[in-house]
Amino acid sequence: MLKRISFDVLLLVMVLYFPWWVAALGAFTGAFLFASYYEIFLFGVLFDIIYGVPSAMLHGLMGIIGATIFYFLGSLSRNYIRPVYK
Amino acid sequence: MSKRRVTLFAIIILSFFSLIYTPVREELVRLVSPLASGAFYLGSKTAGIGNALVNNFRDKNALVYENSMLRAQNSLLQAEVLDRSVLQGQIAQLEGTLGRSKNNNLVAANVLEGFSQSPYDTLTIDVGTNQGVKNGDYVAYGGVGVVGFIAETTETYSKVKLYSSPGEEYLVLIGSHLIPATARGKGDGNFDAKVPQGSAIVVGDVVTVPKDNLVLGRVTAINQKEGAPYATVLFRSSFNPTEIQTVEVVVGTH
Numbered sequence: 001m002l003k004r005i006s007f008d009v010l011l012l013v014m015v016l017y018f019p020w021w022v023a024a025l026g027a028f029t030g031a032f033l034f035a036s037y038y039e040i041f042l043f044g045v046l047f048d049i050i051y052g053v054p055s056a057m058l059h060g061l062m063g064i065i066g067a068t069i070f071y072f073l074g075s076l077s078r079n080y081i082r083p084v085y086k
Numbered sequence: 087m088s089k090r091r092v093t094l095f096a097i098i099i100l101s102f103f104s105l106i107y108t109p110v111r112e113e114l115v116r117l118v119s120p121l122a123s124g125a126f127y128l129g130s131k132t133a134g135i136g137n138a139l140v141n142n143f144r145d146k147n148a149l150v151y152e153n154s155m156l157r158a159q160n161s162l163l164q165a166e167v168l169d170r171s172v173l174q175g176q177i178a179q180l181e182g183t184l185g186r187s188k189n190n191n192l193v194a195a196n197v198l199e200g201f202s203q204s205p206y207d208t209l210t211i212d213v214g215t216n217q218g219v220k221n222g223d224y225v226a227y228g229g230v231g232v233v234g235f236i237a238e239t240t241e242t243y244s245k246v247k248l249y250s251s252p253g254e255e256y257l258v259l260i261g262s263h264l265i266p267a268t269a270r271g272k273g274d275g276n277f278d279a280k281v282p283q284g285s286a287i288v289v290g291d292v293v294t295v296p297k298d299n300l301v302l303g304r305v306t307a308i309n310q311k312e313g314a315p316y317a318t319v320l321f322r323s324s325f326n327p328t329e330i331q332t333v334e335v336v337v338g339t340h
Binding site for chain 1: 115126204
């Protein structure tokens with residue numbers, strides 16, 4: 001549990017202070033390492049709220065779309081490559 | 087369908103809804119903006135302290151050389167600004183005579199997070215409706231070059247959408263003959279525009295936005311094929327968007 005919370009704090013720092021692709025890598029890593037990593041959707045929404053505008057590309061939904069894709073990719077990768085990390 | 091799947095789809099649908107449904111999105115932006123502003127301010131202070139610490143270990147000679155280069159560059163820029171200020175004064179006088187005085191209600195703003203932070207080609211600045219900023223207001227750099235416009239604003243911070251955002255299109259005037267064209271953003275401060283073949287445009291011509299004659303960039307290349315009805319003009323901002331630290335919002339231009 002502590003590992004998961006620590007990783008969430010780290011991902012929050014990535015979203016706020018690092019380029020977007022670092023946050024994307026961090027999100028995918030979280031989805032890969034942790035089962036049912038629902039926090040990724042919260043970070044996706046946060047990313048779009050902070051940086052996005054409705055008139056931008058993909059109507060400012062890149063964060064949540066990316067979060068959804070990374071969640072499923074991470075989950076699939078985890079199931080095929082390694083045991084679940086709870 | 088298992089409970090876990092139902093929970094997952096409910097979270098996904100709720101997340102999309104919160105971003106697509108405007109009233110909910112606006113409320114979330116209003117709630118998050120003070121926290122985000124505080125976090126960005128803390129980040130910039132921490133980065134400043136980090137830079138100061140790192141500079142202690144830099145080679146002294148390299149610092150002396152860099153200092154002399156920056157002083158020389160500063161002198162040159164001061165001369166250019168002086169020349170431009172004289173021209174601006176003359177233009178303002180002429181416009182006043184013709185009854186076309188500009189609205190120069192500029193609000194200075196610091197850039198909290200630059201456009202490299204996100205894939206949206208936006209800047210986050212530390213002024214909002216409390217300073218009279220409204221959606222659609224132009225955002226200028228150096229008081230002359232236009233960067234973009236206010237796309238979203240709260241009481242204390244705003245998001246600036248850069249004109250060079252991919253897919254965006256704007257009416258511009260090119261060169262001394264003010265040839266109208268539709269410019270398309272290509273990202274990272276780059277634009278292109280189609281003009282009739284043989285138009286009186288040369289590399290280096292200034293490209294302006296019709297309202298208030300704000301400078302958008304300079305022509306860097308002209309691509310034309312023999313026999314084609316149009317030529318493609320490539321131009322870019324006169325400054326590097328990644329280095330913008332402060333901007334001015336031209337209030338009342340929305």
